[in-house]
Amino acid sequence: MAFYLKHQMPPLLVARNQPPVSIRITNQNKISRYFIGRQKRNYSAAGLQPVSCYGGRHVVTLIPGEGVGEEMANHVEKIFDKLNIPVDFEKVELTSSSTEEELQNAVMAVQRNRVALKGNIATAVNDPRLSLNVRLRQNLGLFANIVHGKSIPGIPTKHVGVDIIVIRENTEGEYSLLEHENIPGVVESLKVITREKSYQIAKFAFLYAKKNGRRKVTAVHKANIMKLGDGLFLECCQEVALGFPEIEFNSMIVDNTAMQLVANPQQFDVMVMPNLYGNIVNNIVAGLIGGAGLVPGVNLGQHCALYEVGTRGSAVHEAHESADQANPTAYILASALMIKHLGLDTDGTLLRAATQSVLSDHRIQTRDIGGSASTSQVVDAIVSVAWNTQQILRNESKQNKPQTLF
Amino acid sequence: YLDTVCLNMVNDPTQFDVLVMPNLYGDILSDLCAGLIGGLGVTPSGNIGTKSAIFESVHGSAPDIAGQDKANPTALLLSAVMMLRHMKFFDKAALIEKAVFSVIAENKILTGDLGGTSKCSEYTDEICRKLN
Numbered sequence: 151m152a153f154y155l156k157h158q159m160p161p162l163l164v165a166r167n168q169p170p171v172s173i174r175i176t177n178q179n180k181i182s183r184y185f186i187g188r189q190k191r192n193y194s195a196a197g198l199q200p201v202s203c204y205g206g207r208h209v210v211t212l213i214p215g216e217g218v219g220e221e222m223a224n225h226v227e228k229i230f231d232k233l234n235i236p237v238d239f240e241k242v243e244l245t246s247s248s249t250e251e252e253l254q255n256a257v258m259a260v261q262r263n264r265v266a267l268k269g270n271i272a273t274a275v276n277d278p279r280l281s282l283n284v285r286l287r288q289n290l291g292l293f294a295n296i297v298h299g300k301s302i303p304g305i306p307t308k309h310v311g312v313d314i315i316v317i318r319e320n321t322e323g324e325y326s327l328l329e330h331e332n333i334p335g336v337v338e339s340l341k342v343i344t345r346e347k348s349y350q351i352a353k354f355a356f357l358y359a360k361k362n363g364r365r366k367v368t369a370v371h372k373a374n375i376m377k378l379g380d381g382l383f384l385e386c387c388q389e390v391a392l393g394f395p396e397i398e399f400n401s402m403i404v405d406n407t408a409m410q411l412v413a414n415p416q417q418f419d420v421m422v423m424p425n426l427y428g429n430i431v432n433n434i435v436a437g438l439i440g441g442a443g444l445v446p447g448v449n450l451g452q453h454c455a456l457y458e459v460g461t462r463g464s465a466v467h468e469a470h471e472s473a474d475q476a477n478p479t480a481y482i483l484a485s486a487l488m489i490k491h492l493g494l495d496t497d498g499t500l501l502r503a504a505t506q507s508v509l510s511d512h513r514i515q516t517r518d519i520g521g522s523a524s525t526s527q528v529v530d531a532i533v534s535v536a537w538n539t540q541q542i543l544r545n546e547s548k549q550n551k552p553q554t555l556f
Numbered sequence: 557y558l559d560t561v562c563l564n565m566v567n568d569p570t571q572f573d574v575l576v577m578p579n580l581y582g583d584i585l586s587d588l589c590a591g592l593i594g595g596l597g598v599t600p601s602g603n604i605g606t607k608s609a610i611f612e613s614v615h616g617s618a619p620d621i622a623g624q625d626k627a628n629p630t631a632l633l634l635s636a637v638m639m640l641r642h643m644k645f646f647d648k649a650a651l652i653e654k655a656v657f658s659v660i661a662e663n664k665i666l667t668g669d670l671g672g673t674s675k676c677s678e679y680t681d682e683i684c685r686k687l688n
Contacts, residue, residue, distance in 0.1 A: 372580070
């Protein structure tokens, strides 16, 4: 890391260094066995403190988006309200028919609060304007997209023990949105790969792996065909790997990667790749975990963090005949990641553990993963498990208080 | 959309029948599907043009087991079946395909990559026996 000055370091999700507080697991509440509570608040982004925090209450931008996004946003607000999580939402409406000014307002709102939670905004294939999701990410400079696919016990999947972190370059590559048609019927698309951004994402991936105790980084590319573009990306990854001798580095061509992911996904640890392959691999990993409704994702930049569903509103979330059928897990887990990023460790872990407990122990699951519960039923179950756990923690901390002697 | 297909393919590939797509996506998706059915050792493929067609197996040349009667000929054999279908020998193609599938389904005489211990020639002889 000698080539990396401190002020250039990108924000990271830093692994906690505090010892866990052990919680007694009681059967009547079926608290998840993987709940570890920590009492201290700390700031997760390296060197960056959340800006909007007044009187202990954080302000976070909420962009509900379209489709099920509005429903999900309401559920998250309800959960935060019932659990007394000190986060207020600044709602910003952004739809596929928004004007340029509304997009800039949304960008400013996210920059102001530095942390945002977002639903998906649909991009019609026939719409000549460029995708609002992509433009939002590019304007905010959110260069890294992280999706952590970890197998959830209780969800029936073909592969178990999957634990993959996919780090995807988020602003360039095939999503440069540069296309032209010189001759009618012949379209040229430009895929832009730059040394600067490839370095940035490679360094981010290795630092993330190191901070989170990961052993291996795999670069995914197609440099045998795109020798210059993906060749440059691979070269940057190889150069950065030299500075991290303790982390194993290998590279794999994207089609082989797709095959290995469905045959033997346990071989992967951290994966880093350009934009389009990241889209594909994110969705394959989400499929391995059990579906689009289960995996959250985060977009990180130098100054902002944007939390959303990992697969970014693939059609599974939109194609529901009636309301109240979508799986809220991904959205709720994204909000749990968000509040951990804000420094509210206990609340974040509590929400995540409650969600996992409802899915694994109580088996209250929505239709897409084989259950029959509605969205509201799942949300109510999460709220009740989390609330009961909060009460238990509160009673325990009262009992542990030293008695005053006068 | 491509990402939706990848997501749904991993969970339930039976919902898809025929997929048509540009070059790069085809490269990735075809290997994804090959992984789902058992690997490149059993996947046939064909390249069809207006004037000619080439049918090939897409696995590597495997120099470590070359010449030792260990390789699995299924991929090339099924590609040959595709070629016969292209040449309109449908009944003969169906016979060979049925023989290959029944040998694999019986699970007795298989090459090393499918978990068995037989040699390539033994496997081929078994298929010929089924055809007779």
